[in-house]
Amino acid sequence: MNTFTISALDTLVNEKVKAQIKETIDQKTKPLGSLGQLEALAFQLACVQYAQTGQLKIQADKAQMLIFAGDHGIAQHGISIAPSEVTSQMVLNFINGGAAINCFCRVNNIDLKVIDAGIKLPVTADHANFIVKRIAAGTNDITQRAAMTIEQAERAIQYGAEIVQQQITNGADLMAFGEMGIGNTSSAAALLSTLTGEAAELCVGKGTGINNEQYKLKLTLIKQAIERCNRTQTQAQSQSQYQTKKTPIETLAQVGGFEIAQMVGGMLATAQAKKCILVDGFISSIAALTAVSLYPASRDYMVFCHKSEEFGHQLIINKLNAKPLLDLSLRLGEGTGAALAVPLIRSAAEFYNNMASFSQANVTPV
Numbered sequence: 001m002n003t004f005t006i007s008a009l010d011t012l013v014n015e016k017v018k019a020q021i022k023e024t025i026d027q028k029t030k031p032l033g034s035l036g037q038l039e040a041l042a043f044q045l046a047c048v049q050y051a052q053t054g055q056l057k058i059q060a061d062k063a064q065m066l067i068f069a070g071d072h073g074i075a076q077h078g079i080s081i082a083p084s085e086v087t088s089q090m091v092l093n094f095i096n097g098g099a100a101i102n103c104f105c106r107v108n109n110i111d112l113k114v115i116d117a118g119i120k121l122p123v124t125a126d127h128a129n130f131i132v133k134r135i136a137a138g139t140n141d142i143t144q145r146a147a148m149t150i151e152q153a154e155r156a157i158q159y160g161a162e163i164v165q166q167q168i169t170n171g172a173d174l175m176a177f178g179e180m181g182i183g184n185t186s187s188a189a190a191l192l193s194t195l196t197g198e199a200a201e202l203c204v205g206k207g208t209g210i211n212n213e214q215y216k217l218k219l220t221l222i223k224q225a226i227e228r229c230n231r232t233q234t235q236a237q238s239q240s241q242y243q244t245k246k247t248p249i250e251t252l253a254q255v256g257g258f259e260i261a262q263m264v265g266g267m268l269a270t271a272q273a274k275k276c277i278l279v280d281g282f283i284s285s286i287a288a289l290t291a292v293s294l295y296p297a298s299r300d301y302m303v304f305c306h307k308s309e310e311f312g313h314q315l316i317i318n319k320l321n322a323k324p325l326l327d328l329s330l331r332l333g334e335g336t337g338a339a340l341a342v343p344l345i346r347s348a349a350e351f352y353n354n355m356a357s358f359s360q361a362n363v364t365p366v
C-alpha cells in the first residue's frame with residue numbers, strides 16, 4: 001500500500017504568518033476585498049508557498065499539464081457518443097499537438113505530457129511528451145466485475161505519484177490534472193455515488209453528449225455497477241462482525257479507472273510536495289474527492305479551476321466546499337478548464353508579489 005505524508009496547511013502556516021499574508025493583500029493599492037476571488041486564491045497560493053519553502057514570494061511560472069488516458073470496459077454498451085478507439089486516437093492527437101488542450105497549453109505557456117495509464121489500443125509514439133505507464137488494456141466492465149484488482153489500483157496510484165515526482169524534480173510549480181477516456185464519466189459517476197452514498201440519479205450525466213435513450217441505459221448500467229459493488233464483500237468486510245464500509249481504494253478498484261487512479265496518486269504526491277494541484281472538470285474532481293477521502297489534508301493544496309457542465313460536478317464541488325474559478329459551460333475534460341485558469345492563477349501570484357502597497361505608491365490608505 002502506498003503511503004503519503006501530507007500535512008494540513010494549518011499545521012505548517014501559523015496564525016502570525018497567515019495574518020501577514022492577509023495584511024500584504026489588504027495593503028495593496030485597491031479597496032479592501034476588491035480583487036474578489038483572486039484574493040482568496042492569492043492567500044491560498046501564499047500559504048502553500050510558505051509551507052513549501054518558508055518564503056512568501058509565490059512561484060507560479062512553471063505549470064505542468066498531465067493528461068492521464070485510460071479506457072473503460074463499460075464503454076462496450078454504447079454509453080458514450082464515441083467508441084473506445086477514440087481514446088487512442090485522441091492520445092495521438094495530444095502527442096501531435098492538435099487537440100484543444102494543446103492550443104490552451106501553447107497559448108498559456110504550460111508544458112504538456114500525455115500518459116497512457118491503460119488505453120485499449122496502445123499507440124506507438126516516440127515523443128518526449130508521451131509517458132507509457134499502462135496498467136492493462138482498459139478496465140473490466142464494472143457492471144459485471146471489479147474494474148481492476150486492488151494491486152492494480154495501488155500500482156496505478158504509485159505510477160501517478162512517480163510521474164508527478166519526476167515533473168517536480170524538473171521544476172514544476174503548478175501541477176494540472178487532465179484526462180481522456182471514453183466511458184470515464186460512467187466510472188466517475190459510479191465512484192461519486194459509492195464514495196458519498198448519493199443516489200445514482202444525482203451523479204450520472206450525459207458525458208460527451210449522449211441522447212436521452214443512451215442516458216437511460218447509462219443510468220441503468222451504473223446502478224447495476226453500484227449494486228454489484230455494494231454486494232461485493234471485501235475480505236476485511238466479511239471478517240468483521242460490524243458492517244464496515246469499503247475503503248476508498250477498494251471502491252476505486254471496484255468502479256474506478258486507471259487514469260482516475262493515477263490522478264489520485266499524482267494529486268497526493270503533489271500535496272506531499274506542498275505544491276498546488278489544479279483540478280479540472282468532473283473526472284479530475286472525482287480523483288480529487290478520492291484523494292481527499294484517503295488524505296483529507298490534500299484538500300488544502302487543491303485549486304478548483306472550473307465548473308463543468310457535467311451534471312454531477314456540482315455535487316463534488318459541494319462535498320469539497322470548493323468555489324471553481326471559471327464557469328464557461330465546458331464539458332470537454334483533457335485539462336482544458338485547468339489550462340484556462342492558469343492565467344488567473346499567475347495573475348493572483350503577480351498581484352500578490354508585485355502590486356504596490358499604499359505606502360510604496362504613496363497612495364492614501366482606504
Ligand SMILES: O=C(O)c1ccc[n+]([C@@H]2O[C@H](COP(=O)([O-])O)[C@@H](O)[C@H]2O)c1
Nearest residue numbers: 080181183185207208281282308332333
Ligand atoms: O471533465 C469533464 O467535466 C468532462 C465532462 C464530460 C466529458 N468529458 C470527457 O469525455 C470523455 C468521457 O465522456 P463519456 O461520455 O465517454 O463518458 C472523457 O474523455 C472526458 O475527458 C469530460
Ligand SMILES: Cc1cc2nc[nH]c2cc1C
Nearest residue numbers: 082086180208332333334
Ligand atoms: C472527440 C473527443 C475528444 C475528447 N476529449 C476529451 N474527451 C473527448 C471525447 C471525444 C469523443
